[in-house]
Amino acid sequence: CYGCFKEERDALLQIKVWINHPSGEALPSWEDGDCCRWDFVVCNTTTKRVIQLFLGSIRDWKLGDLNLNTSLFWNLKELKSLDLSRNQLSPFPELNMNHYAGWCELKNLEQLYLSGNELVGVLPPCMRNLSSLLLMDLSSNQFKGNIATSPLVDLMSLQYLTFSSNQFRVPTSFASFSNHSKLKLISCDHNELITEPNLQISSASVFQLKFLSMSNCTSETGKPDYPYFLYFQHDLRVLDLSNNNFGGQFPYWLVKNNTRLKQLYLKNNGLVRGPLQLNYPVSNLSTIDMSSNYMDDEMLKTMCSVFPNLVGLMIADNHLTDAIPRCFENMSYLAYLDMSNNKLSS
Known part of the structure; x- marks a missing residue:
């Protein structure tokens, strides 16, 4: 035996x-x-x-x-x-x-x-x-095809799905996953984003992620829109959209809709200058990376009051020229601050 x-x-x-x-x-x-x-x-x-x-x-x-x-x-x-x-x-x-x-x-x-x-x-x-x-990791291969028509959309028990670094085409609506109530983590970096007509997605959608990494994606237009389904997410904890060239102003709606968001990565997205369009403190965020954008001093002046509990703040390689605002002294949790490659005055 x-x-x-x-x-x-x-x-x-x-x-x-x-x-x-x-x-x-x-x-x-x-x-x-x-x-x-x-x-x-x-x-x-x-x-x-x-x-x-x-x-x-x-x-x-x-x-x-x-x-x-x-x-x-x-x-x-x-x-x-x-x-x-x-x-x-x-x-x-x-x-x-x-x-x-x-x-x-x-x-x-x-x-x-x-x-x-x-x-x-x-x-x-x-x-x-x-x-x-429950978990599928397909990352770092050369798979191709449209995710919306792949067998992945029929795997209703999935909780964790990672398919980064492939050649998949990823519709920005994620409408095919709208009934995936158990899916909590998606990592799809280094694929191609494709824009669909804005489909009807309910604000009460059961598809609610806690973790999404969608960085370094290519697109047909070279300047994609923010993924449409993100406007209906309200339980995100970690969101990485780095290196996608979305453009526009800081997406305040992401922070407003996701009151449990802890980490937000928006590096190298062509974000333009201007103040943060939030008029109340957001206490849940601990880490923000807005490096390599076009943010200016107006943004920096509102940072202290909007994100008072930050532990890590990365705003290197922007258009900052003034001195660091005195209010940063009140950010008692701040442990890591990167403002390199700006032109800050003393």
Whole structure:
């Protein structure tokens, strides 16, 4: 008796051969005895079924690219977490849906990590079968296609979704996710933003994020509008929109609508000069980065009264010329202040 089920043990041994192709030596403990005791394998203590595989960065990079073979995972039917990140996995072959059956039948899978590989093309349609997924990390690959028509929009259990550094097209309305009440984190930096006609989005939308990182995106026009769905968000805690060239004045409505917002990053967005258009203190914000914009002294004069509890303030590389306002002395929580590359007077 090997402790775990024979079909799962055999599957793990095949995965070992695959991950080491053609001459690697990873996973030396995957040899004898109870496979539930092997490194990087976690089994259910009661059923002895394999439920977690932690194989991130396990392949020797000197071995080169590794063709993806999802069929090896077919027999791990109770698998809940699979990490294959940073293993030089090469593209999904252009085959029929049966090629993906090994993953698409993992109905119990809750976490899937594929970041830092060399996967290209559109996501296979059968991925919508992964109905138990809570977390998916597709970042740092070369996936493409419109997110709004991808299988991701059908994964209603998703809580955490990151697909940064790909070639996805991301509609700024996020209308396809309007019913995703459980989704709380999206990271989609380094993709392409596309503008849709302003669709009807309810101010009481159940799609309410806590964390959104949408920095360094390209756009068809070169100067995109703020993502439309942001006007209907009211529970954000961290928001990063850096390096997108949105332009215009400081988006005061973001702060006004999201009373629990803690961190706001607006670096290099072409924000123009002028005072902050808020006439009351916003006590929740602890960090603001408005570096590399066109903000001027009018903005700086209103900073103390509008954001009195800041811990970190980055306003380097703007158009500041006056002395630092005396009111900054009253910002008792301020621990980090960067005003470099301005022309402040003494």
